Amino acid sequence: MDPDGAHPRVHELDAVRGFALCGILVVEIWQLTDMRATIGPGTVDPVWHLLSVLFVGRFFPIFSFLFGLSFSLFLDRTVEGTDRPRLILARRLVALGVLGLIHHVFQPGDALLPYAIVGLVVLLPAAGLPRWVILLAGLIATIGVPCTLGGGLGLVPGLFLLGLAADRFGLADNLRDYGWGLAVAFLLAVPAAIAAGVWEYRTPYVELWTGSVAPVAGLLGALAYLTGFLLFLRTESGAVFAEVLEPMGRMALTNYVSATGLILVAEPWLGLSDSNRYSALLGLAGAIIAVQALWSYHWLRWFRYGPLEWVWRCATWWQLVPNVRTRRKLTVPYGGGR
Template structure:
């Protein structure tokens, strides 16, 4: 359970005094990386592209499909945990705020489902209401064990995929309870060790998955490979962010990660009309699909950087926060609370 010993019940919303909350840049970068990968696997089903085993879709099955979705799910769990921990210090009813936040996400997800059946936001909200709210009363060790058990069970019986959402959200929630996100700068050797172990597990799992390509995404080997590669990608990026590459990687990934909700939704709004315009609908033109994805990501990086130069959050992130706190909060940089 979150420690309530230091709770201030003053109902003060974030940024109400005009000060921006400090962000965890590594989380934004990892979230941005996840969004990039998700876009590549979302375009084919959105445009009903031919999924025959051509080289590009086969490559995506091995290294992208179900590799970035777990990262996105885990980070949503972390985000809910960080939010609730922060809300304890600002409201007498933090769980009411979390409930409102989840219901707002559910509404947005259901609207998004109209254009993108199978999208992630509505399941995140429903799992949050069913699992995270009750488990917010539980000890952090209990949540860690529950999350790990749910992940293991989904991999063993369902091959991961959407079935992994409860475990990943709960596990991420527990990581926030342990304050792992803010400890990242001090976890260099631990991150390197996890990177080595996850990579060692991913290699044989990928080899086994490749023996049964028709069941990619539905088999245990595919789920294990996806989970191991997801951990490898997370820890690999965290290690790269400790090198001189930090400035370049952070400059590209952090802005789109800070506006993850806005960019996730707007990607759908861009893919459908542009994909039809260039003839990708029901085609197998995967080369053009890659170019479309890269073009959308370039636009999102540029517009995220420009937007965040003037505003504190993305437009959907801001609206989500206003609904959560049920008041209009400042958006423009330098503005005081309404």
């Protein structure tokens, strides 16, 4: 049984997930290759400082929010197909944790294991609460953590709850009806994000690791990126980007894990470790995005799920799930059903 496969996907959210993956990749390369952030004792590299304001903490919140939203979507669809949805969801999160343990060997900053733990401890119990309670708890956690404890993985519980609440309030099913709401949120978020970004850039780099400047600026930047990109997808140019990013978003787990392997293979050739070669970093990020975009597009012409997505789904349902597309589906270009 695979009830989730019978429901239409929300293509905009897949595209946003692909967009978030692209932004996370820049930070992932910097962390995994152990590049330098300074050009001398106590002097931060201005290029990296600018890149950190544009990327660090901006895309991880989007990805975390979407995880909570996707969790809710999967729960709703699972309820329709089984009388034990919470058991299946728990198995799904445990399987993600096992994959995270394996991935952690190659990428110590892996997010999959923390996602699985927070999902089991926070998301699963919260799924049965009233939607207003979920929203309030998500807001308190998301706003309170950066103001008291800093950012990083501490933001995950609140963002998970906000994603869960967003689906409970019908965001995924009625995304096309939220045009004015997105526009207002974007217009409010952009000046706040710019002001916070300038504040972050002018703050001594060492102080960013302990204060609340960076996480607050990151959340505002994430909101501006999220709402702006959703509005951009409604334009003709945005539709072109969607065709590229949707397959990447549908294969987010495969692309997130495979990026680690690609970075580790490329690093010795590029010599990024303990360097300030940020042009090479951006070049590698662009190359990986291009490879994964092509790979995802062609893979999904023949298969319903990415390789790791399929393994994860089989572990979730504890049985082999059909993956090969039928000949009839192969005749329709990807994205043509939007």
